Every structure is written in C-alpha cells, then in structure tokens.
Amino acid sequence: MNIIVCMKRTPDTATKIAVKDGQIDPACLDTWIINPYDEYAIEEALQLRDRAGEGKITLVSIGPPEAQETIRKGLAMGCDEAVHLVDDAFAGLDPLGAAKVLAAAIQKVGDFDLVYTGWKGVDEDHGQTGIYLAEFLGLPHVSMVVKIDDIGDGEARVEREVEGGHELVRTSLPAVFTAQKGENEPRYPTLRGIMGAKKKPFQTWSAADVGLDPAGLQPVQEILSVTLPPQRQAGRIVEGETVEEKARELARLLREEAKVI
Amino acid sequence: MDFSLTEEQRMIRDLARDFAQNEIVPIAAEHDESGEFPAETIRKMGELGLMGIEIPPEYGGGGLDTLCYVLAMEEISKADAAHGTIMSVNNSLFCHALYKYGTEKQKQKYLIPVASGEVVGAYSLTEPMSGSDAGTMRSRAVRDGDEYVINGRKSWVSSGPVAKYILLFTMTAPEKKHHGITAFIVETGRPGFAHGKVEPKLGIRASATCECVYEDYRLPVANRLGEEGEGFKIAMSTLDEGRIGIASQALGIAEAAYEASVAYAKERYAFGQAIADFQAIQWKLADMATRIEASRLLIYNAALTKERAEQSGARYTRESSMAKLYASETAMWVATQAVQIHGGMGYSKELPVERYFRDAKITEIYEGTSEIQRMVIARSVLGGK
Ligand SMILES: Cc1cc2nc3c(=O)[nH]c(=O)nc-3n(C[C@H](O)[C@H](O)[C@H](O)COP(=O)(O)OP(=O)(O)OC[C@H]3O[C@@H](n4cnc5c(N)ncnc54)[C@H](O)[C@@H]3O)c2cc1C
Numbered sequence: 001m002n003i004i005v006c007m008k009r010t011p012d013t014a015t016k017i018a019v020k021d022g023q024i025d026p027a028c029l030d031t032w033i034i035n036p037y038d039e040y041a042i043e044e045a046l047q048l049r050d051r052a053g054e055g056k057i058t059l060v061s062i063g064p065p066e067a068q069e070t071i072r073k074g075l076a077m078g079c080d081e082a083v084h085l086v087d088d089a090f091a092g093l094d095p096l097g098a099a100k101v102l103a104a105a106i107q108k109v110g111d112f113d114l115v116y117t118g119w120k121g122v123d124e125d126h127g128q129t130g131i132y133l134a135e136f137l138g139l140p141h142v143s144m145v146v147k148i149d150d151i152g153d154g155e156a157r158v159e160r161e162v163e164g165g166h167e168l169v170r171t172s173l174p175a176v177f178t179a180q181k182g183e184n185e186p187r188y189p190t191l192r193g194i195m196g197a198k199k200k201p202f203q204t205w206s207a208a209d210v211g212l213d214p215a216g217l218q219p220v221q222e223i224l225s226v227t228l229p230p231q232r233q234a235g236r237i238v239e240g241e242t243v244e245e246k247a248r249e250l251a252r253l254l255r256e257e258a259k260v261i
Numbered sequence: 262m263d264f265s266l267t268e269e270q271r272m273i274r275d276l277a278r279d280f281a282q283n284e285i286v287p288i289a290a291e292h293d294e295s296g297e298f299p300a301e302t303i304r305k306m307g308e309l310g311l312m313g314i315e316i317p318p319e320y321g322g323g324g325l326d327t328l329c330y331v332l333a334m335e336e337i338s339k340a341d342a343a344h345g346t347i348m349s350v351n352n353s354l355f356c357h358a359l360y361k362y363g364t365e366k367q368k369q370k371y372l373i374p375v376a377s378g379e380v381v382g383a384y385s386l387t388e389p390m391s392g393s394d395a396g397t398m399r400s401r402a403v404r405d406g407d408e409y410v411i412n413g414r415k416s417w418v419s420s421g422p423v424a425k426y427i428l429l430f431t432m433t434a435p436e437k438k439h440h441g442i443t444a445f446i447v448e449t450g451r452p453g454f455a456h457g458k459v460e461p462k463l464g465i466r467a468s469a470t471c472e473c474v475y476e477d478y479r480l481p482v483a484n485r486l487g488e489e490g491e492g493f494k495i496a497m498s499t500l501d502e503g504r505i506g507i508a509s510q511a512l513g514i515a516e517a518a519y520e521a522s523v524a525y526a527k528e529r530y531a532f533g534q535a536i537a538d539f540q541a542i543q544w545k546l547a548d549m550a551t552r553i554e555a556s557r558l559l560i561y562n563a564a565l566t567k568e569r570a571e572q573s574g575a576r577y578t579r580e581s582s583m584a585k586l587y588a589s590e591t592a593m594w595v596a597t598q599a600v601q602i603h604g605g606m607g608y609s610k611e612l613p614v615e616r617y618f619r620d621a622k623i624t625e626i627y628e629g630t631s632e633i634q635r636m637v638i639a640r641s642v643l644g645g646k
Contacts, residue, residue: 069268076272188280191310191323194272 001055001151003045004109005079006102006117006133007038009063009070013122022225032070037118039186041179044148045116046078046187052152056080058112060105062090062098068202075197076189082200083109087207089214097217099132104210106137112174114156119144119178124223134176142169146182264561270329277333280309281340289341292467293616298423299467303347307378311337312351316360320368321377327502327564331509338513342620343467345513349506350419351375355382355428358499359446362487371426371446383424384503385415385447385473386496392417393633395493396438400431400475402445409433409445409485411478414457419627422456422469424449428499430492431475442492446484453478464619501578503628504585505567508560511585511592511624515556518592518599518617519549525603536602545598552595556588579641586634589624596621 011017012031017024034042045057059074059082061067071082083105090101106115115137120127134141146166147159154173159166161180189197207214238253240246254261266274284302292299306312314330316322323329330352338345359372375382391398400413411431418427427447434441447454457472487495523546526537536542563577563584570577596618600607607614625631 069271072268073272073275188276188309189272190308191273191276191314191325191329192318194269194276195318195324197272198269 001049001052001114002112003048003055003057003114003116004060004106004112005038005041005045005057005074006060006106006115006129007042007071007074008035008061008121009033009067010035010121010123017228019226019228022227023223024226032067034070034073035118035121035123036186037120037122037179037181039118040181040184041116041118041177042074042077042079043184043186044145044179044182045114047184048114048148048151055113058083058109060102060109061085062093062101064091072197072202073189075200075202076193077187078189078193080200082202084202084204085206085210086204087214089207089212089217092219093217094219094221095126095128096132096220099129099136100217101207101210101212102129102133103136104212105205106133108205108210114151114174115139115176117176117178119180130176130178137174137176140171140175141178142171142175143178144180145177146180262562262565264558264565266328266332269325270332273325273329274332274336276309277311277336280306280311281336281344285337285340285344289343289467290610290613290616292341292343294466294610296462296466296469298420298469299341299344299347300423302344303381304378306337306344306348310378311348312378313356313372313376314352316356316372316376320360321373321375321379322356327505327567328561331505331560331564334506334509335513335516338510339517340513341467342510342514342617342623343465345510346465346468346623347381347420349503349510350384351378351382353503353506354384354499355426357502358384358428358444358486358495361498362444362491362495363446366483367446367486375426380425381420381423383418383420383427384499385418385421385427386430387415387417389414389416389472393630395430395442395496398430398432398442401435402431402433402443402480404433404482405479407482408479409482411445411447411453411475411480413475415473415475416457417460417470417627418473419468419470421471421473422459427473428486430496433489433492437490439493440490442496443489444486444492444495445480446486447478447480448484449473451478463622464616465623497578498576500628501576501581502567504581504634505560505563507624507628508556508563508581508584508588511588511621512553512556512560514617514621514624515549515553515588515592515595518596518614518621519546519553521612521614521617522546522549522599522602525606529604542602545602549595549598552587552591556584556591559584559587579638582629582634582637585624585628586631586638589621590631592621592624 009032011029012033018028049055057079059079061071062085117130144161145158146161150157157170238246238250240249310323313322314325318324356376374380388398402409402411429445429447432441433443453476455474457474460470526542529536563580566577566580599614600618603614
C-alpha cells in the first residue's frame with residue numbers, strides 16, 4: 001500500500017491573527033504546524049500502511065524553504081519519504097494552482113494506491129485543493145472521510161461525514177481522499193522518530209523539476225480583503241424576581257430582540 | 262557561546278510542549294489533589310522516549326543531548342512539576358548512573374526497561390537520620406558469600422511506591438564514613454523489601470514518595486554498582502546531572518507562574534485600570550522575566566559544559582550547582598510574586614498559581630538544599646576539595 005499524503009504548514013491554530021491594510025499581517029504568523037486536517041490524513045495513512053505491513057508513505061508539500069521543519073515532523077511521525085516543492089513561482093498560489101503543482105509532483109512520484117490530504121487548510125479555509133487534485137489526476141474523489149472500513153485489491157469502502165450522519169461509500173483505487181476529523185487522534189512523534197527523520201529521503205523540487213511553466217500557475221482567484229470577526233458583545237444578565245419571571249423575560253428577548261425563536 | 266537550538270532540539274521541545282499541554286495540564290490539578298501517581302501519562306511519556314532521553318537507543322533511550330533533556334524537562338514541569346520529578350529521577354538519577362557505572366549485564370537487565378519507560382526507576386540516598394550529610398547513614402550491607410545482606414530504613418524515595426528498581430546507597434564500611442558507601446541495584450519485588458509510610462507532601466503531590474525498609478534483604482554481588490566504597494562518588498557525580506534536571510524543572514515552574522501573572526495583570530482591573538498599568542506590578546513582571554532569563558542561560562551553560570565534560574571525563578559540579586541554586590530560588594521567588602499579583606485568586610485552588618507556589622519549594626530542597634549548593638560553589642571558588 002503506497003500512499004501519498006499532501007500536507008502543508010499552516011499557522012498554529014492558537015495564533016492571534018492581526019490584519020494590516022486589509023490583509024493578514026505576516027508579522028503575527030510566528031508558529032507553524034502541520035495543517036490539522038492533513039495531520040488526520042497522516043495518521044490514517046500510517047495506520048493503513050502498518051496494517052498492510054508493507055508499502056510507503058510519501059509526503060508532498062508546497063511551501064517556502066522554512067517549511068522543511070514542519071514537513072520533517074511528518075517524517076518524525078512515521079512517514080517514509082518527503083518531496084518539498086519550493087519555487088518563487090509557488091509563492092502566491094491559489095487552490096487551483098496548488099492542485100496543479102501537487103498533481104504534477106504526484107505523477108512524478110508515481111506508483112501509488114491512494115492520495116490522502118486534509119479536506120481544508122485551516123489558514124484560508126478554501127476546501128478546494130483535494131477536489132481539483134482528483135480532477136487533474138483523473139481519479140475518483142471522496143471528501144470528508146472519517147473512517148476507512150476496508151481497503152485493498154483496487155477497492156476501498158470508506159465512511160464520509162455528511163450533515164448529521166455518515167455515508168458509506170465504495171470507490172475504486174487509486175483515489176483521492178480528503179480527511180475530516182475522525183476517531184483516530186494523530187500520534188505524537190517519538191524521540192526516536194525525531195532522530196530518524198533526518199535520515200529519511202527528502203527531495204526538493206522546483207516548478208521545472210515537475211515540468212511546470214510558472215505562467216500556467218497564475219491565480220484565478222484573489223483575496224480582496226480580510227476582516228476580523230466583530231468583537232463579541234458583552235453578555236447580558238436577565239433580571240427578574242422569580243425564576244418564572246426570568247424565563248419569561250428570556251423567552252421574550254429571544255423572540256423579539258434576537259429573533260431566534 | 263551559542264545557545265541557538267537545532268531543528269531536532271526545537272522538535273523535541275515542541276513534542277514535549279504539545280504532550281504536556283494536551284495530556285498533562287488537564288489532569289494536573291486532580292492528581293495534585295488526590296496525590297495519585299499519574300501512571301497513564303508516565304507510561305505514554307515512556308513510549309515517546311521521554312524517560313531515557315540521553316541514553317543511547319541500544320539501551321532503550323532516545324540518544325539525545327543534554328539540551329534536549331533540559332528543554333523537555335522544562336516543558337513537562339511547566340505543565341506539572343510532579344511529572345517533572347518522576348521524569349527527572351528516572352532520567353538523570355537512575356538511568357544516567359546505570360549508563361555511566363553499570364556493567365553490560367546490568368545495563369541489559371536494568372537500564373533498558375527503565376530507559377524505555379516500561380518500568381519506573383528510583384534513587385535512594387536519604388535516610389531519616391541522614392540527609393545533607395550522607396556520611397552518617399545507618400543502613401548497612403554486609404557481604405555473605407556471593408550475596409550482600411541489607412538492613413535499614415531509607416526515607417524520601419521519590420517514585421518509591423511504584424519503582425521496580427531502586428538505585429540504593431548504603432554502608433558497607435561505616436568506619437570509613439563517605440568512603441564506606443556502596444551503590445546497589447535493588448529489585449523491589451523480592452523478600453526483605455517493604456514500603457514504609459507514604460510521605461504526605463506540601464507540593465509535587467502526584468510524585469509518590471515513601472520510605473523503603475530493608476530487613477535481611479539479600480542481593481547478589483552482581484547487583485553492586487561499581488566497587489565497594491565507590492557509592493559516594495557515584496551518588497555525587499549522578500547529582501551533577503540531576504541538578505541540571507531540577508534546575509530545568511524549576512525553570513518550568515517559574516515560567517508557568519510568570520505567564521499566568523502576565524495574563525492576569527492585563528485582565529484584572531482595579532481603580533479603573535488594568536493592574537498591569539501599575540508600576541508596582543510592572544516591576545515585579547520585569548524582575549520575573551529577568552531572573553527567568555538568567556536561570557535559562559545558567560542552565561543552558563551547565564548543559565553545554567556537561568556535554569564537553571563528558572567527552573573529557575571532567576566534572577561540571579560548579580556549573581550544575583549554580584544553575585540549580587539560581588533557578589530554584591528564582592522559581593520560589595517568581596511563584597511568590599505570582600500569588601501576590603493574583604491577590605486572593607492566587608490563594609485559591611481554582612487557579613494553578615497556588616500549586617506552582619507549593620511545587621516551587623521542593624526545588625530548593627532536594628538534590629542538595631540551597632545551603633549545600635552554596636557550600637559546593639564556595640568550595641570551587643576557594644579552591645578547597
Ligand atoms: C519531596 C522530596 C523528595 C525527595 N526525593 C528524594 C529521592 O528520591 N532520593 C533521595 O535520596 N532523597 C530524596 N529527598 C531527600 C532530600 O534530598 C533531602 O531532604 C535533602 O537533601 C535535605 O536533607 P534533610 O531533609 O535530611 O535535611 P538536613 O540535611 O537535615 O538539613 C536541614 C537544614 O539544615 C541545612 N544544613 C545542613 N547541613 C548544612 C551545612 N553544612 N551548612 C549549612 N546548612 C546546612 C540544610 O540546608 C537545611 O536547611 C527528597 C526530599 C523531598 C522533600
């Protein structure tokens with residue numbers, strides 16, 4: 001079972017985002033993590049590989065040179081190899097462009113049964129890359145996968161999250177899955193994993209290495225401006241002599257002011 | 262001197278931080294209250310490699326350097342100092358001594374399971390009537406053919422109630438005082454060994470501490486660590502390493518207390534302004550930050566000096582004592598200021614600040630009190646022996 005996991009580094013979810021001139025202020029981004037949904041994909045991939053008892057997991061990631069450290073954390077968790085896509089032309093990619101680059105890299109890696117990635121990045125929340133990627137690779141795509149029931153022999157049965165429940169899907173392999181938070185918590189890298197990570201194959205490829213012309217990667221969408229969510233209003237304590245009175249007042253406020261009931 | 266961290270050191274710090282914040286912080290108050298040993302998180306720490314960080318992989322450890330150990334100790338202790346105590350005793354007191362002084366057979370049998378975190382190790386020097394002055398210990402080991410027969414009572418054994426193996430220091434030649442102490446590796450499950458009273462403690466309450474009683478406890482000669490009479494040297498050189506660990510524990514406690522104080526000072530209003538706007542509070546925070554930074558530099562310096570000293574066979578007693586002395590007194594001072602900044606809430610069990618305050622105190626006592634550290638440092642200053 002050879003699995004390719006597409007992962008990227010994102011700002012730590014605890015980051016206090018600051019906005020400057022209508023865009024995210026890069027100065028506020030100082031701690032980086034593996035995108036949490038990609039981390040679910042890594043955990044599932046590790047379990048699949050270990051259950052199969054053979055095969056390898058290749059991480060494919062687009063990012064600046066500094067992203068190397070985050071990618072190596074994926075190796076420390078137990079993935080086998082990494083391909084880091086670094087090029088000035090990759091700096092302002094939108095999801096469509098990212099999918100083109102990933103598809104080209106995946107084709108170059110070759111020989112895989114499954115491509116797994118997070119259903120969205122927690123940085124810009126597009127939720128598009130995996131879908132485009134499946135299209136470029138000409139493969140079936142299952143989104144929001146929460147559990148793999150059965151896999152092997154060119155076929156897989158997986159559960160995906162749908163509003164209010166789960167849907168059981170059968171697909172041929174190879175396929176592209178995007179991960180939603182499932183039952184399995186991503187593991188911590190062990191000290192041995194961290195020590196071993198630097199000895200694992202790590203390749204760095206440019207646009208030219210994967211046969212792409214930077215001209216074809218121009219974004220088709222543009223972020224015009226970013227605004228912070230409005231400040232939360234202070235809470236309000238409902239006054240009244242008795243519990244019944246307070247409940248009546250609360251119900252009135254919910255109906256007349258908040259208009260939610 | 263270059264203290265910048267390598268990628269690996271950063272990754273290990275991050276791992277310890279993630280683990281500590283996700284797995285230890287949520288259970289710390291509960292275990293502090295009940296005094297129950299946190300077996301589950303300690304087991305997980307073993308699986309990650311945190312119970313034998315510096316021991317080479319062939320003996321079950323992580324094979325990393327002292328700075329990695331320092332960084333991990335700091336992060337774990339920042340979440341809960343009791344976990345830090347258990348980790349530090351296992352890493353620096355048990356594993357380090359066995360790795361340095363053990364025979365190949367002893368390492369195979371006792372180091373591998375403890376360094377890999379499968380079982381817990383302890384270190385037992387102190388007795389009811391002998392603490393700072395180890396030369397007066399009353400327990401005895403008498404040679405009888407291929408065995409030693411041990412009798413006596415040891416006190417304050419951290420992890421004693423759960424340890425499978427204990428590094429025991431006892432007298433084989435009382436008339437020689439320090440030079441009559443010998444080290445042994447004790448298997449706790451055997452006849453003649455019994456747990457004594459469990460110590461009810463002010464702080465680090467989840468790190469189980471008890472007395473251990475030996476009554477005609479028989480131990481094969483093969484379980485002696487080093488030669489007869491080498492025990493004191495082994496105990497003291499092991500504490501050189503241990504004190505770097507305790508200094509890191511103190512640093513973690515100080516950081517936790519400091520960070521809580523900064524956050525609280527910005528949030529808490531009095532007289533129409535955040536208390537952080539009062540100069541009296543600002544100066545406390547500034548002093549806290551400065552002493553913490555100084556502690557960190559002393560600890561990193563001790564860690565790097567140790568790395569070099571291990572190559573050359575030299576000791577690093579002075580650096581390690583200075584780091585332990587300064588960091589532990591910083592932890593106590595910072596925790597005291599943190600309680601003050603929190604006012605009444607600093608005295609309440611609803612916040613962890615009072616726990617930091619209770620936990621900080623131990624770092625000034627065990628592995629050599631502050632007075633003993635000053636004695637050790639003064640000896641190196643004055644050039645005595
Ligand atoms: C929670 C906890 C865990 C512990 N864990 C362990 C463990 O795992 N293994 C172990 O072996 N021990 C352990 N200890 C014991 C600890 O190391 C001793 O308590 C410590 O070394 C001090 O010894 P003492 O308590 O006998 O104090 P004493 O030696 O009686 O000292 C009493 C006071 O006199 C001062 N004093 C003593 N001699 C001098 C001097 N020459 N000059 C100036 N002042 C002096 C001391 O600094 C102290 O203030 C632990 C203790 C505690 C509280």
